[in-house]
Amino acid sequence: MERIVIAFGGNALLRSGDEATYDIQLKRATDAFEKLTNVIQNNEVVISHGNGPQVGDILLQNETSKDITPSLPLHSCGAMSQGLIGEILLNAYDSIRSKMGFEKNASVIVTRTLVDKNDPAFTNPSKPIGPFYKKEEAEELARANGWTVKEENGKGYRRLVASPKPLEVLERPAIISLLMSGILPIASGGGGIPVVKSGVGYSGTDAVIDKDLASSFLAITLKAQRFVILTDVENVILGYGTGNEKRLYRISAGELDKYYEDGYFPKGSMGPKVKAVVDFVKKTGGHASIGSLDHAEDVVSEKSGTQIFPDYS
Amino acid sequence: MERIVIAFGGNALLRSGDEATYDIQLKRATDAFEKLTNVIQNNEVVISHGNGPQVGDILLQNETSKDITPSLPLHSCGAMSQGLIGEILLNAYDSIRSKMGFEKNASVIVTRTLVDKNDPAFTNPSKPIGPFYKKEEAEELARANGWTVKEENGKGYRRLVASPKPLEVLERPAIISLLMSGILPIASGGGGIPVVKSGVGYSGTDAVIDKDLASSFLAITLKAQRFVILTDVENVILGYGTGNEKRLYRISAGELDKYYEDGYFPKGSMGPKVKAVVDFVKKTGGHASIGSLDHAEDVVSEKSGTQIFPDYS
Secondary structure, three states, X not given: OOEEEEEEOHXXXXXXXXXXXXXXXXXXXXXXXXXXXXHHHHOEEEEEEOOHHHHHHHHHHHHHOOOOOOOOXXXXXXXXXXXXXXXXHHHXXXXXXXXXXXXXXXXXXXXXXXXXOOOHHHHOOOEEEEEEEOHHHHHHHHHHXXXXXXXXXXXXXXXXXXXXXXXXXXXXXXXXXXXXXXXXXXXXXXXXXXXXXXXOOEEEOOEOOOHHHHHHHHHHHOOOOEEXXXXXXXXXXXXXXXXXXXXXXXXXXXXXXXXXXXXXXXXXXXXXXHHHHHXXXXXXXXXXXXXXXXXXXHXXXXXXXXXXXXXXX | OOEEEEEEXXXXXXXXXXXXXXXXXXXXXXXXXXXXHHHHHHOEEEEEEOOHHHHHHHHHHHHHOOOOOOOOOHHHHHHHHHHHHHHHHHHHHHHHHHHHOOOOXXXXXXXXXXXXXXXXXXXXXXEEEEXXXXXXXXHHXXXXXXXXXXEOOOOOEEEEEEOOOOOEEXXXXXXXXXXXXXXXXXXXXXXXXXXXXXXXXXXXXXXXXXXXXXXXXXXXXXXXXXXXXXXXXXXXXXXXXXXXXXXXXXXXXXXXXXXXXXXXXXXXXXXXXXXXXXXXXXXXXXXXXXXEHHHHHHHHOOOOOEEEEOOOO
16 A cells, blocks of 8 residues: 555546536546546545646636626635535545445545745746736736736737745645545645745735646655656657657656756646656655556556656666 | 534625625634634634625626636535635634644535435525526526526526535545544535435535535534534524514523524524524534624633523533
């Protein structure tokens, strides 16, 4: 039995072409948990997940209604997405639990992730979020709300927010408590709700913590032996799309890190995942995996996916 | 040290005239927790809360944007409100914890409440929710979605949903786990996300579980010694608004129940609170209180509020 943090990719809730309805996401999540039946029964598992499309829709709803209901900050939208996705994952999990006849309960913890208000990311917002705006509209919003906005590939303007580094999972005690009671915690949804230290306590802040990095950080902070990212590709691939591709099966964190530093992975997709597993393996000496959600059990049992080990092994 | 379930009234988040912004709700919630500093440090406390105005706004946002984002069911909106309010309560609690210098962590559990799909409430929806519509619009929505709609005091038409009885708090194991670890659970927000048994597992269902009844049920299911409803009045009052008022200080559940059955309390406001405390005291032999959030410690220590005891005491 290992303690394993499993990061669900976006495809655990939505596949290409899916509309983000409750029913479709419930079906996708049920399929995802079905692939993990044995892993969950035989290990101390913690599940984390993304929230990109869901928080995008919530922001859009918020934006569309701002003249008739108070507009909520981005971190509140993130908190809402944890509730929304949380219910879906709980119902999905329980249907698999009931079908397969096992007892282990799951529970969703509304999770805040502490970031540093002096993180350089705040002076250089880089993560596009929410709807596209026309130029004038974007400039007006930027003036009114202090937003940074940027034109994106001819599709219009979007708000950019900071993507600061995670420093602490504030709900760690609750997650540990659930693990100790044999419950499956679902935590750090969407990278966690970003908060900064305020005079007393914590304040929500408008940022997006990279979900892969946040999951890796969660795994480190929980002293997990294993960190697994389940996504829509079978393996980490070098030279993807170049015609000269090399599929990685087993690699040391040091070697993978070199490829990362040399710019082998695209920034928006495989890059953060590679960074996240390298971080986990280097900091804990544990073992990490990146592979396909559809072959989740095989990724965990090392029959599929890319396995990343410490340098000495 | 007692196990106490405390139900926050709506005034723990919003007071009359407040706009439902993040900042105002954070301030209100911080004030609420400040009143409970000693109670929380010296007891095993569980907090539950309502979500009326918040879920109303989420529904309205959902409704306004239905042509550009997939419309989410009511139970998903309830789940979102648990995340939204959960973050506010966590940040508020931590600011008081930090100010007063105590260690106890709080944690928000996304909570589902099981109801019976054959509950008679489903054939007689009675709880108005969401925005007001014009007659034609309401009739069209009713046809398209199978809604029940009803005219309300000349203000327009609203959707009516069922208000079924709570049968089980599905996240009970997680709540117990947190209590055992000395953590303050925040649970059953808005009465819990209503789910019914499906073929396998549970499905979200569009209903609103009365929050006072759900909190009472939570207290019963957690075998709490004490159930406290904090609201915006000092006492339960007989003949409220008649000029011939009688303020209740100490009363047995049996006697209070007689007043309830004789129609002494208004349906929408004090009625459900009285029913909730009577239920708790009758089923557990415990002690319940209804009083003002502003005098929370005094309500708990029986110096304020209405105290409800078992019949034999």
